[in-house]
Amino acid sequence: MKFKTLSVHAGQQVDPQTGALTTPVYQSSTFSYFTAEEGKARFGGQNPGFIYSRFGNPTTAELEQKLAALEGAEEALVVASGMAAVSAIMYALADSGDEVAFVDPLYGGTDAFLKQTLVRAGITVTRYGSDQELLDNISANTKVILFETVTNPNLKVIDPRKVVAAANKVGAISVCDNTFLTPYLMQPLQLGVDLVMHSGTKYLGGHGDIIAGVVAGRTELMAKVRTVALKHIGSPIGPQEAYLLQRGVKTLPLRMDAHLHNAQQLAQFLQSHPGVKKVVYPGLASHPGHEVLKDVSRGFGGMISIELDGGFGACARFLDKLELFTQAVSLGDLESLACHPASTTHAAMSAEARAAAGVNDDLVRLSIGVEDADDLIADIRQALA
Numbered sequence: 001m002k003f004k005t006l007s008v009h010a011g012q013q014v015d016p017q018t019g020a021l022t023t024p025v026y027q028s029s030t031f032s033y034f035t036a037e038e039g040k041a042r043f044g045g046q047n048p049g050f051i052y053s054r055f056g057n058p059t060t061a062e063l064e065q066k067l068a069a070l071e072g073a074e075e076a077l078v079v080a081s082g083m084a085a086v087s088a089i090m091y092a093l094a095d096s097g098d099e100v101a102f103v104d105p106l107y108g109g110t111d112a113f114l115k116q117t118l119v120r121a122g123i124t125v126t127r128y129g130s131d132q133e134l135l136d137n138i139s140a141n142t143k144v145i146l147f148e149t150v151t152n153p154n155l156k157v158i159d160p161r162k163v164v165a166a167a168n169k170v171g172a173i174s175v176c177d178n179t180f181l182t183p184y185l186m187q188p189l190q191l192g193v194d195l196v197m198h199s200g201t202k203y204l205g206g207h208g209d210i211i212a213g214v215v216a217g218r219t220e221l222m223a224k225v226r227t228v229a230l231k232h233i234g235s236p237i238g239p240q241e242a243y244l245l246q247r248g249v250k251t252l253p254l255r256m257d258a259h260l261h262n263a264q265q266l267a268q269f270l271q272s273h274p275g276v277k278k279v280v281y282p283g284l285a286s287h288p289g290h291e292v293l294k295d296v297s298r299g300f301g302g303m304i305s306i307e308l309d310g311g312f313g314a315c316a317r318f319l320d321k322l323e324l325f326t327q328a329v330s331l332g333d334l335e336s337l338a339c340h341p342a343s344t345t346h347a348a349m350s351a352e353a354r355a356a357a358g359v360n361d362d363l364v365r366l367s368i369g370v371e372d373a374d375d376l377i378a379d380i381r382q383a384l385a
Contacts, residue, residue, distance in 0.1 A: 003070065003184055004253045011065030011246075014319040025243045026058045042083065050317075055230050059239040063246040065205075069181045070249070072190055073216035076192035077226050078242060080235040082179065082199025085213030086110050087117075088229035089195060093221070096122035103128050103163070105357030108346035112160055114146075115353075119271070129356070132161040138166045144173045149188065150180040150293070153341040153365040154358045155280045155305050159287020160296060164192035173221065179203070179332075184256045186297040193346070195221055202332030203302070205248040206255050210241045218369045221331040255334070257368040259302030265373040266366070266380065267304050277362065303331060304366045311361040315340045319363065321383040324375060331367035336376055341365050 001007070007089040015024055033039040033373070041047035050056055060078055067076035067281045079085050093257050094100050102114060104127050114125045126142070128134040128344035134145070145167050147158045158175060167174040175195045176188040182203045188196045198204055200212030213235075215225050230236055234379075236243070260283075282293045283300035293300055308314045319327050325338040339345060368376065 006066075006069050007184075009068035009253055011062045011067075013062065015302065018227065023059055023062045023243065023246060025239050026053075027123050027239055027249065028057075029053050030339055033189055038069060042315060047084075053239065054234060054236050057236075057239050057242065059238060059246075060242040063242045064247075066246060066249060067183075067214055068216055070252075071196055071216040072183075072187050073196070073222075074219045074374075075222040075226075076199065076214060076216040077222060077228050077229060078237045078245065079213040079215070080237055081211045082107075082177075082197070082201060082213040083109055084198045084229065084233065084235035085111065085199075085215050086113060086146075086177075088214060088225050088233055088235065089197060090118055090123075090146075091121070091233070092224040092228040093175075094118075094121075094123050094143050099124040099126055099139055099141040100126060101134065101142045101145045102136065103131055103134055103147040103151075103158050105125035105154060105156070105346075105359060106146070106148060108341070108348050108359075110146070111346075112274075112348040113359075127356075131159045131166075135162045135166045136206065137171075137315045138170055139253070140170050142167075142172045143225045144175060146175045146177065148177045148180065148305070149186060149297075151306050152180065153303075153305055153345065153363065155198070155282060155287075155301075155303060156358070157282055157287070157293050159289075160186075160191045160193055166376050167194070168192075168293075179359055180301045180303055181297055181299075182256060184253050185299045185301065189217060191291060191296060195225070196219070199244050201330060203250060203256065203259075205245050206252065206332060206334065207244070207248055208330065208333035208335065210248075211242045212237050212241055212245050222291050235304075255370060256299070256302070259332075259368055260299045262370065262373045263300070263302045263304055263368040265374055266368055269377045270380070271382075273384060275308070276306050277309050282304040302368045304368060306364050306366065307360070307362040308364065309362065311341065312343060315362065315364050318383050322379055323382075324371060324379040325383075331365075334370050336371060337367040339365050 195217035198214040270279045
């Protein structure tokens with residue numbers, strides 16, 4: 001089946017007791033295993049079945065089947081947040097004395113986790129400024145490589161093929177944060193990446209009403225991540241959130257098509273506006289990663305970054321005059337959002353680290369929603385004026 005069909009039907013089963021078409025919300029913390037012998041078998045892993053919602057829940061299980069199908073993965077896992085996904089992956093796959101590499105920049109929360117928390121476990125964290133630098137200089141001690149396909153917030157394109165080649169050189173595990181593109185536009189596992197993760201809060205959920213994280217990959221790696229995420233860290237998603245995420249994923253292709261259309265229209269308008277110093281959108285032919293993304297993805301995403309002369313003051317004046325765009329962090333909602341990353345999403349990074357990652361005070365990040373493109377352009381025009 002093709003993606004749009006899978007997004008609706010994969011993992012979904014008609015409830016055998018009631019005939020309910022939509023997956024019910026199983027709002028239960030614990031499940032009876034009926035006999036002591038069955039309890040022993042379930043806890044020992046010999047028999048399938050639900051025990052306790054921290055380990056698994058019927059609502060969550062159907063969602064994971066759907067996400068695995070969309071990623072082309074053997075298995076998927078949903079957890080409480082994107083940061084829960086990152087931390088579970090790192091703690092599951094890297095040991096004290098190992099080295100974790102990343103391609104800069106990353107989401108500010110991920111960057112802070114690696115540099116301020118993961119290092120406390122005796123794990124070395126190494127930064128690479130580009131996919132080519134990683135490929136040329138990868139350390140033989142590297143155990144895990146983390147990268148974003150389109151980086152947050154300056155929208156640099158990282159070629160997953162180069163990351164996979166670097167990982168293969170030293171036997172490392174490659175992990176792709178594909179939040180910005182979603183499996184509708186790119187499936188990193190099909191390009192040789194070992195694990196893919198998302199902040200499900202963003203485009204997968206799409207409605208700004210949940211916090212969630214997703215990890216997908218082959219069963220061998222997923223078993224380790226699942227154990228750490230659910231049993232050791234204890235970061236399961238709740239059944240209500242799982243229900244909402246499953247509902248959101250069903251409309252993912254429809255929403256992404258609208259995001260893509262609007263982003264392209266706005267990027268072209270911004271590119272021609274004299275009040276904008278720089279426009280960064282991978283869908284513009286002038287973007288240095290345009291051809292790479294055209295080769296590996298079905299589209300260029302719904303995020304645009306712009307730079308305005310005048311630092312925080314100029315950006316603040318622009319942001320405060322926006323009417324349709326809401327000033328808020330996060331992204332991928334139906335509504336258009338705008339923020340100043342250096343003072344919000346990436347504020348936890350040092351000034352030196354922000355400068356190295358290209359997150360400067362002139363930068364504004366725009367998450368383009370599904371409103372009418374003409375109305376969004378009019379709002380930006382009046383704010384720039």
